[in-house]
Every structure is written in structure tokens, then in C-alpha cells.
Amino acid sequence: xxxxxxxxxxxxxxxxxxxxxxxxxxxxxxxxxxxxxxxxxxxxxxxxxxxxxxxxxxxxxxxxxxxxxxxxxxxxxxxxxxxxxxxxxxxxxxxxxxxxxxxxxxxxxxxxxxxxxxxxxxxxxxxxxxxxxxxxxxxxxxxxxxxxxxxxxxxxxxxxxxxxxxxxxxxxxxxxxxxxxxxxxxxxxxxxxxxxxxxxxxxxxxxxxxxxxxxxxxxxxxxxxxxxxxxxxxxxxxxxxxxxxxxxxxxxxxxxxxxxxxxxxxxxxxxxxxxxxxxxxxxxxxxxxxxxxxxxxxxxxxxxxxxxxxxxxxxxxxxxxxxxxxxxxxxxxxxxxxxxxxxxxxxxxxxxxxxxxxxxxxxxxxxxxxxxxxxxxxxxxxxxxxxxxxxxxxxxxxxxxxxxxxxxxxxxxxxxxxxxxxxxxxxxxxxxxxxxxxxxxxxxxx
Ligand code: HEC
Ligand code: HEC
Ligand code: HEC
Ligand code: HEC
Numbered sequence: 408x409x410x411x412x413x414x415x416x417x418x419x420x421x422x423x424x425x426x427x428x429x430x431x432x433x434x435x436x437x438x439x440x441x442x443x444x445x446x447x448x449x450x451x452x453x454x455x456x457x458x459x460x461x462x463x464x465x466x467x468x469x470x471x472x473x474x475x476x477x478x479x480x481x482x483x484x485x486x487x488x489x490x491x492x493x494x495x496x497x498x499x500x501x502x503x504x505x506x507x508x509x510x511x512x513x514x515x516x517x518x519x520x521x522x523x524x525x526x527x528x529x530x531x532x533x534x535x536x537x538x539x540x541x542x543x544x545x546x547x548x549x550x551x552x553x554x555x556x557x558x559x560x561x562x563x564x565x566x567x568x569x570x571x572x573x574x575x576x577x578x579x580x581x582x583x584x585x586x587x588x589x590x591x592x593x594x595x596x597x598x599x600x601x602x603x604x605x606x607x608x609x610x611x612x613x614x615x616x617x618x619x620x621x622x623x624x625x626x627x628x629x630x631x632x633x634x635x636x637x638x639x640x641x642x643x644x645x646x647x648x649x650x651x652x653x654x655x656x657x658x659x660x661x662x663x664x665x666x667x668x669x670x671x672x673x674x675x676x677x678x679x680x681x682x683x684x685x686x687x688x689x690x691x692x693x694x695x696x697x698x699x700x701x702x703x704x705x706x707x708x709x710x711x712x713x714x715x716x717x718x719x720x721x722x723x724x725x726x727x728x729x730x731x732x733x734x735x736x737x738x739x740x741x742x743x744x745x746x747x748x749x750x751x752x753x754x755x756x757x758x759x760x761x762x763x764x765x766x767x768x769x770x771x772x773x774x775x776x777x778x779x780x781x782x783x784x785x786x787x788x789x790x791x792x793x794x795x796x797x798x799x800x801x802x803x804x805x806x807x808x809x810x811x812x813x814x815x816x817x818x819x820x821x822x823x824x825x826x827x828x829x830x831x832x833x834x835x836x837x838x839x840x841x842x843x844x845x846x847x848x849x850x851x852x853x
Contacts, residue, residue, distance in 0.1 A: 436541060437588075441544055441562035446471070449471060454471075540563050581602065581604060582650065590602060636797060668700055669702075690709075697734055710779060714768055716758050773805075798823055819851055
């Protein structure tokens, strides 16, 4: 599977958004109390269903067309009818994928029956209200020109807030602990694809149905891509650890639930001709023969924290190693180390949300990533994949912040291409080739 590619063209300003405790408690649209009116109610030609962007309007007004034609979310329900889904359903003993709550909770806007308006259709897949919140209360007032804050008070989900956006996207792109809205190793074993995710990259590759311009920045939050990346790492890791700590979710028979582990620690060739896989890693500290906890997000977070809060960086590194080592101990110690690590991860989310990333920060974080590569910490495919998305995100943010010129950008992009090539196929991944590709960034930025 290919690493998601980042088009190098995000616009964003450098700013910090403190994380309000109340905001973090806000329910995602699927669980909130507002009824969903359906995509058709948003997609009228004078509303969000224009064929061309409207001139003189704050928003594009052709959002529906972009979503319907280019955005995979509009096809999320339809894929439940394809052969792969049929096979997954058969393997799991489900009657059909497109009628199973297990699949619909992420592949459609599966709110309760009494929360569905007259024009609501499940077949619309992941529609406007899956992300923007049930529109029953705000549909009328937002048409009449309510402000963003007023809309939010009436139930619009604030997708511009990076913490809340992370919570929303991760709820489907990883899952929700203590819920069936979760892809277990059993579901993956039945044929569901692996779900790599990085918030800034995925925000960028979702076909944009909005423009971050001066007008937008006045109305809404517009964090830098690096900040979105940093927050996304922490929020995603928090979700993973919460699932590890959830008693109904954290075991598969005698094994721990394996989605939190590095897939390729088990699923790889044993032939040494492809690559000599096993090597001790400083940040892990386990002997050979143990599956590794997937620490890709943790390596990224450590790099960020080392720059913005070195004490937190050390704490994250120490707690990460503790968790790795606990995998060789009993289940209780695994749980207790996961709990300790979650505290540091939540601290990281708060720190990242309150930090305005400067040009110097961006450069330092980039160098920090290269150092992790050199130390062999990006040896696992999952970490390499996160590193490539991170590099794309950082380079793009540096461009936006004016930290690099056109000549530098060209060289960086060429190097990024080499990293994409080295991670193009997880089955053929060679850590040595990737290490060389990433080391090639050194010297390209001061
Ligand atoms: C926790 C949320 C979640 C659940 C539960 C879930 N999926 Fe998915 N599924 C996703 C996401 C997210 C992707 C896209 C991954 C990507 O491309 O990055 C996906 C991708 C897929 C794909 C590949 C789509 C494509 O375009 O090739 C299929 C097929 C699929 N899911 C079927 C199912 C079936 C069948 C079920 C129920 C057994 C299910 N999914 C349950 C979130 C979920
Ligand atoms: C997968 C999640 C997702 C889906 C589905 C989605 N959006 Fe969005 N939308 C976003 C994000 C993220 C933003 C950018 C952050 C923001 O402005 O809140 C956004 C922004 C917008 C904006 C704000 C533009 C501005 O300048 O303020 C409008 C309008 C919008 N979406 C309409 C729609 C409509 C209409 C649909 C359905 C046809 C839709 N969206 C589907 C996530 C989504
Ligand atoms: C209700 C569940 C849900 C939510 C919320 C959601 N997604 Fe998705 N997303 C999916 C599913 C399911 C797919 C796979 C659809 C397919 O392949 O047909 C997907 C696919 C994608 C893809 C395409 C990936 C690829 O491999 O090409 C991107 C990009 C993406 N989502 C970004 C986001 C972002 C950014 C957010 C948050 C603003 C978000 N999604 C929120 C369920 C969701
Ligand atoms: C601790 C080792 C281990 C880890 C980690 C692990 N798996 Fe597995 N996986 C297995 C075993 C054992 C089977 C059963 C193999 C069989 O049926 O032949 C399996 C089966 C599968 C299968 C179906 C059988 C096959 O090999 O085609 C898929 C797909 C799969 N796993 C995906 C994943 C993904 C994705 C991840 C990471 C999120 C993952 N696994 C993590 C051990 C692991």
C-alpha cells in the first residue's frame, strides 16, 4: 500500500490554540444530540451544490460537487457492496457488510433512526453531517448568515479546531475505544486494509472543498500544518492507548489486541535475502522474537517534544521504552505502563495545542527526524511511513512560513520523492534503502 502523498500547497498561519478541557469533551457528530437532515439538504444549487465556486461568497458553495465527484467519503457506503467487503463480511459471518452496524458506523453517517431527517440517506456514505454535525438546529440560521460561533453553539462541529478535528477523523481512521466502531485484528484478518493515518497529510489529500484565505483566517482557526501534525500524533496515540486500556477491546484470546502492534513485526518475509529484519532498537529494548508495540506516533511525538518541551520529550521516551519492555512481562504491567504513557501523551496534546510553531521549530523538528532515522528508530515500516508523511507536512509548512526558497523546495521535493519510492510498498520495504533516502535530507536545510 502506498503512503498518502501530500500536495505541497497548504496555506496556514502560525498560531497557537489552547486546548480547552470542555472542547475535548465535545461529542463527535455520530454521538451528538442533533438530528441529521441529509446531504441533499446541503447540496441545493444555491447552497453548497453549485457547479462552479460562487464569486463574492465567503465559502465556495460547490462543496457538494467536490465531495460527490472527488472525495472518497462519498463512496464509503458503496465500497461496502464491493467484492472485498463481501469477502470480509463472509469471513466474519455477517449477513452483509452494508447492513452491519460494525461497518456502517465508519462507512456512513449511521445515526440512530429517530435522528434521521426526511431526506437522510444512509447510502450517502460519509456525508457533510458526519463531519460538520447534525444540522437540524443550525440549518435555518446558518443560511440566514449566522456567524461561525453561533453555528457552533447550534451544533455545528468545529472542524477548524485541530484538536477536535483530530478527534473526529481518528474516530473513523483508527476507531473509538469501548465501542464497536473499531477495526480489530480480527476484522483485519478478515481482509480489512491497514489504516495508516496522519492528520495534516489526510487533511491535505482530502479534496479541498474550502479555501484558507484572508477571509477564512478572520473567521476561523487556521493552525500551521506542523501544529496539526503534532496534535494529530498525540490524539491518535491517545486513542490507541485508550483501546489498549479498554477491557472489552484489549484482548484477542490469549493475545493482546494486535492492532496496537506493528503489523510488519509479524507479517513479513522470513527470507534474509529481502532484508535482515531483526535488529535491536534503542527505543524498544526488547530481545528478538517479541512483536513490537507500534510506536510510530511515539517516535514522532518524541521529536516534537524534544524541541518544544525537552522534559516532556524525556518522559515520553522513558515511558515508551517502559511500555515496550512490559510486552515481555505480564498483561497487568502492560496495562499499567500504557496508563502511565497515556498521561504523557495527553500532556503532549495540550503542549502541542498551545505552541505556535516557528520557522526555527520546524527546522529543528526536521533535523530531529533525521537523527531518529540515523539512530535506526525509523526501521519499522509504520515508523518510516509516518516519517515520510511528517516530512511532507513539515516541508509544506516551511514553504508556507517562508522558511525555504524555491531552489531549496525543489531539492527537498526531489528528496521526498526518494522517500516515497522507498516506502511505496510495505511488502518490499527495505529499511536500509529508506535510511539512505532520509539521510539525504541532511544539509538541504540549515
Ligand atoms: C473504525 C472505522 C471502520 C470500521 C469499523 C470499518 N471500516 Fe472499512 N475503512 C475505514 C477507513 C478509515 C478506511 C480507509 C482506509 C484508508 O484508505 O486510509 C476503510 C477502508 C475499507 C475498505 C477499502 C476501501 C477502498 O476504497 O479500497 C473496505 C473494502 C472496507 N473498509 C470495508 C469494511 C467492512 C466490510 C467493514 C465492516 C466489517 C468495515 N470496513 C469496518 C474505517 C472503518
Ligand atoms: C470528512 C469530513 C468532511 C466531510 C465529509 C465534509 N466536510 Fe466540509 N470541511 C471539513 C473540514 C476539515 C473543513 C475545514 C475546516 C473548517 O473550515 O471547519 C471543512 C470546511 C467546510 C466549509 C467551510 C468553508 C469556509 O470557508 O468556512 C464548508 C462550507 C463545508 N466544509 C461544507 C461541506 C459540505 C456541504 C459537505 C458535504 C457535501 C462537507 N463539507 C463534507 C470536513 C468535511
Ligand atoms: C464517519 C467516518 C469518517 C470520518 C469522520 C472521517 N473519515 Fe476519512 N474515510 C472514511 C472512510 C470509510 C474512508 C474510505 C472510503 C473509501 O475508500 O471509499 C475514508 C477515506 C479518507 C481519505 C482517502 C484515503 C485514501 O486512501 O485515499 C482521506 C484523505 C480521509 N478519509 C481524510 C479524512 C479526514 C481529514 C477526516 C477528518 C476531517 C476524515 N477523513 C474523517 C471514514 C471517515
Ligand atoms: C503478534 C503478531 C501479529 C501482529 C502484530 C499482527 N498480526 Fe495479523 N496475523 C497474525 C497471525 C498469527 C495471523 C493468522 C495467520 C493465519 O491465519 O495464517 C494473522 C492474520 C492476519 C491477516 C489475515 C491472514 C493473512 O495473513 O492474510 C491479516 C490481513 C492481518 N493479520 C493483518 C494484520 C495487520 C493489518 C496488523 C497490524 C495492525 C497485524 N495483522 C498485526 C499475527 C499478527
